[in-house]
Amino acid sequence: MAKTRWYKNAVVYQIYPRSFMDSDGDGIGDLNGITEKADYIKSLGVDAVWLSPCYKSPNDDNGYDISDYCDIMDEFGTMQDFDRMLQAFHDRGIKVLMDLVVNHTSDEHNWFQESRKSKDNPYRDFYIWRDGKGHDKKNPPNNWRACFGGSAWEYDETTEQFYLHLFSKKQPDLNWENPKVRESVADICNFWLRKGVDGFRCDVITYISKPDDLQNAKQSEVVVGPRWKTYIHELADRSFNKYDTLIVGEAAGIDFPRACEITDESAGLLDMLFHFEHVAAIPVCAYSQKSTNLRRFKRILFRWQSLPETAWGAVYYENHDQPRSLPRFAPAGKHREAAAKSLALSLLFQKGTPFLYQGQELGMTNCPFTRGDYRDIQSVNLLADMQKKPFGAFLSKFTEKYLQRYARDNARTPMQWNTAKNAGFTQGTPWMKINGNYREINAQSQIQNPDSVFCFYQKALDLRKQYADIVRDGEFSPIDKRNKHVLAFTRQLNGKYLLAVCSLSPKSAKCKIPAYLCTGQATLLLRNTKQPIALTETVYLPPCTCALWEISPEKSK
Ligand code: ISL
Numbered sequence: 332m333a334k335t336r337w338y339k340n341a342v343v344y345q346i347y348p349r350s351f352m353d354s355d356g357d358g359i360g361d362l363n364g365i366t367e368k369a370d371y372i373k374s375l376g377v378d379a380v381w382l383s384p385c386y387k388s389p390n391d392d393n394g395y396d397i398s399d400y401c402d403i404m405d406e407f408g409t410m411q412d413f414d415r416m417l418q419a420f421h422d423r424g425i426k427v428l429m430d431l432v433v434n435h436t437s438d439e440h441n442w443f444q445e446s447r448k449s450k451d452n453p454y455r456d457f458y459i460w461r462d463g464k465g466h467d468k469k470n471p472p473n474n475w476r477a478c479f480g481g482s483a484w485e486y487d488e489t490t491e492q493f494y495l496h497l498f499s500k501k502q503p504d505l506n507w508e509n510p511k512v513r514e515s516v517a518d519i520c521n522f523w524l525r526k527g528v529d530g531f532r533c534d535v536i537t538y539i540s541k542p543d544d545l546q547n548a549k550q551s552e553v554v555v556g557p558r559w560k561t562y563i564h565e566l567a568d569r570s571f572n573k574y575d576t577l578i579v580g581e582a583a584g585i586d587f588p589r590a591c592e593i594t595d596e597s598a599g600l601l602d603m604l605f606h607f608e609h610v611a612a613i614p615v616c617a618y619s620q621k622s623t624n625l626r627r628f629k630r631i632l633f634r635w636q637s638l639p640e641t642a643w644g645a646v647y648y649e650n651h652d653q654p655r656s657l658p659r660f661a662p663a664g665k666h667r668e669a670a671a672k673s674l675a676l677s678l679l680f681q682k683g684t685p686f687l688y689q690g691q692e693l694g695m696t697n698c699p700f701t702r703g704d705y706r707d708i709q710s711v712n713l714l715a716d717m718q719k720k721p722f723g724a725f726l727s728k729f730t731e732k733y734l735q736r737y738a739r740d741n742a743r744t745p746m747q748w749n750t751a752k753n754a755g756f757t758q759g760t761p762w763m764k765i766n767g768n769y770r771e772i773n774a775q776s777q778i779q780n781p782d783s784v785f786c787f788y789q790k791a792l793d794l795r796k797q798y799a800d801i802v803r804d805g806e807f808s809p810i811d812k813r814n815k816h817v818l819a820f821t822r823q824l825n826g827k828y829l830l831a832v833c834s835l836s837p838k839s840a841k842c843k844i845p846a847y848l849c850t851g852q853a854t855l856l857l858r859n860t861k862q863p864i865a866l867t868e869t870v871y872l873p874p875c876t877c878a879l880w881e882i883s884p885e886k887s888k
Contacts, residue, residue: 342686476550530577681807
């Protein structure tokens with residue numbers, strides 16, 4: 332089927348089901364909870380949702396370890412609940428993307444249960460098994476590290492071999508060299524596409540093809556393995572391309588030149604990808620309290636705005652693996668609301684498909700955790716590992732500081748719906764800590780307040796629709812590129828400009844505007860302050876102020 336590329340005008344809202352809305356009081360978000368909130372999502376003005384995994388899973392990594400791809404996680408409900416939720420979104424004109432996690436499965440998946448039984452089991456080759464090294468063959472086949480700590484190889488007594496797991500040992504990597512694996516994955520995709528889902532966010536999809544000589548390969552070679560393109564083409568032919576899908580790949584480690592190739596329409600691989608350059612985690616050892624450098628942030632964002640015309644990008648500041656953008660990219664203290672709006676404007680008018688993460692539309696912030704509050708396998712393992720090292724007590728303290736800023740848990744605290752008990756998220760005991768600031772930051776109060784972050788998002792999303800052509804196709808140009816406090820740019824199409832000026836500084840700031848933009852007709856479309864903002868060659872901005880103009884200049888550039 333020919334792609335309509337509907338996603339070029341869309342904004343996607345990511346739901347982390349576990350933390351979105353609990354409908355049955357077990358303390359865990361669920362599908363019926365999401366359905367209850369479909370009107371809320373519609374009212375925000377987004378066009379699609381991406382659901383983090385809701386398949387059957389033992390939850391070693393909160394659903395990113397799947398034990399049955401064609402069934403729903405017990406805590407989240409049933410397949411009927413899923414169908415109802417899908418219908419609720421479609422009735423509202425909202426598309427639904429599933430999270431496709433097929434680099435690995437859970438070790439509790441039937442395929443792995445079979446695979447580990449014996450070397451001649453029909454499922455043995457569904458996973459990547461190798462002999463160990465050393466005289467007793469008890470050393471891992473290579474020095475690769477798992478993302479959640481330790482070796483990427485786990486020894487299995489039954490068959491006396493190691494299996495590969497790039498993530499936790501409960502997430503064995505699938506062997507994509509095996510045609511049966513590839514067929515099975517296509518079947519899974521078709522199962523969901525037949526149900527009517529509109530595409531996939533593909534988890535670590537570029538890691539699926541492993542280097543040939545695994546024992547001697549460098550771990551960096553896994554970022555885009557040797558047969559990656561072939562496998563994606565095959566999957567697209569068998570599944571994705573039969574429908575009008577959006578296929579967005581998570582692509583940790585992908586650099587700009589490679590992204591240009593991969594997302595070029597002619598390549599037929601991914602419609603867009605998530606790069607990590609602006610959110611690259613700082614290693615614990617290099618961590619300091621320094622805040623993000625806006626110049627560096629801008630340099631990265633602007634570079635990624637220069638994808639060729641034939642390629643396309645996904646733009647985002649938050650997701651379930653990242654701390655909140657407040658205070659990461661802008662101040663969260665007394666300027667929190669203004670900062671949240673300024674970030675919103677700076678994101679939503681870039682070229683590409685914006686992805687919002689639940690709670691971002693409220694300006695939700697990082698959470699002040701104490702040690703026992705962490706739930707994410709990555710945080711829990713890191714704390715445990717540090718404690719075991721020499722000077723464990725000191726390292727643990729340091730790690731806690733690091734986690735406070737970078738832990739994935741920050742994004743995973745439950746949605747803050749109202750001022751009722753547990754922020755209106757659950758009647759029971761929440762599965763993880765709720766951020767105490769819910770009395771101040773919650774959906775109910777913001778929906779009613781025209782000056783709220785939520786209403787700002789609504790207005791910005793509405794403007795995106797009014798200016799759909801320029802937002803989709805307009806040329807992107809940075810303004811006052813080297814400014815350390817302000818992120819500003821124009822989008823231009825057929826001589827008409829949108830100018831976004833977004834201060835991310837807690838201090839007053841200035842932004843230099845080129846003379847040609849100060850001529851002709853200018854209309855202020857949106858701002859986050861009641862004060863007037865004059866469009867002159869120097870725009871003066873109170874802390875975290877932002878504004879969006881439509882300009883038809885008399886003179887050209
Ligand atoms: O989260 C990270 C750093 O804090 C990343 O390294 C992350 O593990 C990587 O981007 C892959 O993420 C995806 O796959 C993981 C899962 O834990 C993440 O939630 C998911 O987004 C394994 O399935």
